[in-house]
Amino acid sequence: QVQLVQSGADVKKPGASVKVSCKASGYSFLTYDITWVRQAPGQGLEWMGWISANNGNTKYSQNLQGRVTMTTDTSTSTAYMELRSLTSDDTAVYYCARVEYIGSGMDVWGQGTTVTVSS
Amino acid sequence: QSALTQPASVSGSPGQSITISCTGTSSDVGGYSSVSWYQQHPGKAPKLMIYDVDNRPSGVSNRFSGSKSGNTASLTVSGLQAEDEADYYCSSYTSSSVWVFGGGTKLTVL
Numbered sequence: 001q002v003q004l005v006q007s008g009a010d011v012k013k014p015g016a017s018v019k020v021s022c023k024a025s026g027y028s029f030l031t032y033d034i035t036w037v038r039q040a041p042g043q044g045l046e047w048m049g050w051i052s053a054n055n056g057n058t059k060y061s062q063n064l065q066g067r068v069t070m071t072t073d074t075s076t077s078t079a080y081m082e083l084r085s086l087t088s089d090d091t092a093v094y095y096c097a098r099v100e101y102i103g104s105g106m107d108v109w110g111q112g113t114t115v116t117v118s119s
Numbered sequence: 120q121s122a123l124t125q126p127a128s129v130s131g132s133p134g135q136s137i138t139i140s141c142t143g144t145s146s147d148v149g150g151y152s153s154v155s156w157y158q159q160h161p162g163k164a165p166k167l168m169i170y171d172v173d174n175r176p177s178g179v180s181n182r183f184s185g186s187k188s189g190n191t192a193s194l195t196v197s198g199l200q201a202e203d204e205a206d207y208y209c210s211s212y213t214s215s216s217v218w219v220f221g222g223g224t225k226l227t228v229l
Binding site: 045061104105 | 152164171216217219221
């Protein structure tokens with residue numbers, strides 16, 4: 001079946017970096033783009049950015065510009081999101097989601113990866 | 120890019136209908152037919168309920184419907200059921216080529 005499986009929970013110290021993976025299966029990886037969304041404890045959803053699985057083009061939220069990098073490995077159908085210079089404000093559940101085209105919505109989601117930033 | 124505006128909470132009794140609004144600007148909701156709605160139960164990943172303003176993915180109940188007028192999109196849930204109790208988020212593509220979410224609405228089934 002179509003699914004996105006993310007890497008496990010992680011704990012980082014302030015100033016460190018984290019890299020979350022999102023492995024796709026059950027569909028043609030190159031046909032869909034991947035977006036990343038995060039949710040701080042008790043808060044709403046925040047769009048982080050988007051990457052085209054077909055050509056690697058990216059677009060990031062202005063709030064995270066300069067700290068986030070999204071990549072894909074088409075040989076393993078895996079997307080990655082790296083966030084640098086972590087602070088406690090980055091403590092959140094990080095989700096990857098599949099997008100077919102601009103209006104199609106995010107129709108398949110990963111299970112989420114909890115990232116905790118604590119000294 | 121500012122978040123879209125949603126009411127913090129709505130409620131209704133079983134069998135009733137409720138509507139959740141999502142207000143943006145001409146640079147997002149009003150300018151694109153790219154509004155989607157997501158349902159999120161506690162501790163779970165969001166689930167796509169509506170895309171392209173008023174389309175339902177396969178498997179989503181026809182009790183859920185979407186619409187848009189000007190800069191405001193709406194999600195209507197008819198025939199409320201206990202399982203509909205969840206948080207709901209709208210999202211829109213924007214003129215800055217990014218997506219933006221609403222702040223979320225907690226639906227309580229009384």
